[in-house]
Amino acid sequence: MWQKHLQPYIDRGFVVAIGVVQEQHPDRAKLYKQWRQLGWTIFVDSLNVLDHKVVPIPMGLSINGHVQFPRLTRGNLKAFLDKDERLVDTPRPRAPHAMKGDEYFYANKPGSLDRAIASYGKQKDNRRARFRLGVALRRRADSAARKPGDAQAAATAWTQALAADPNQYIWRRRLQQYGPLLAKPYNFYGWVKQARADIKARGETPIALNPEPRGSELMQRGGKVDAPPANKDPQGRIARDPGFVAVDTVVTPARVRPGHVARVRMVITIDKAFWNNEADPLTLFVDRAGVEGVFVHQNPKPASTRETRVLEFDVPIPADEKRKSIAVLGYVLFNLCEKEGGVCRLLRLDVGVMIKVDKNAPAIMR
């Protein structure tokens, strides 16, 4: 809506339009910009350096950088555009909550993300540092430099940040992005499918996303979920995986209130072997009533692949739960081949996750 109303004034040089996007993954903002054909300069504030608690905030700034209209509307846009001010030499102080770790985070050099994580990690009582620690950990978790436990540590840091400031909706949304289905007010990245279709219809190639939105990022209340499949190997007779496959498990939020829901995400990677896509699909079996989610990873078309596979499910915590942690146990069954065209086997990997229950945990279901 802003684009349509502003463009004539932008074209005549009366105003410049700038976006600041609160986004964990800059590529997604890039795709959004391509879809909406925004000619604006867009900055990415993954760390929430600007310390906004909500978006959107359309703001009108004078030629000297003064806030003339803190909340622009269609009704006051003309008044903003008509308002004159003489250019003077005004100091422009930096954003007040900038931290040392921010420089490392944005340095984009080998090891700089590790240094950002170390820097934020030292500030245990600073809620903004907790949030930024989560952002940096999640970025590393989504990169080739990921370390086991990064994604869980990100969820833990975000949970701590939100507990310290439950009215911070930018932080809440980041946690909800990876959180339980029932915590989502809507499908956060449902627009991606339509954006790609519209961009292709214009004859363009959509910007590639890395990582692709998936699992809880694309789900909404009322979306399709399944109960876990029936136990196929109750006696544990299928051979155990000798180490081809690793599972990194994330619980979001890191602490869950009784009566609320935890999201469990299992990221399954394969090493020195290939998924056998001509056999039954990878399937997760979970021994707990009431869970819902995605338990089967459908095979891609190529006969053998090595992609990372993700399964996710919600675990409701009873309102009268008295224990401080709940164990959810299960196993993954999968077919792999040790070489392309080599020996292929059905294997089992036992998995388990501990969900921390805390009546004082932040409620993210808002």
Added chain:
Amino acid sequence: MACALRFSLALALLTTPLLAGPGVGYGRGQIHPDFHLPKLDKTMGHLSEFRGKKVFLFNFASW
């Protein structure tokens, strides 16, 4: 997304971010703090690059 925008805008109207220093902040008449952030092309940029121009500054998210 439209639903989210309405919801978030309603919250925005009820929320004023607290910033350090008199005269610096997001309130009417205050100086908007400068920032040093990456652009979508991964180069770093400042708000102060736009000094001398009237700026429509849209804080938003794609989610």
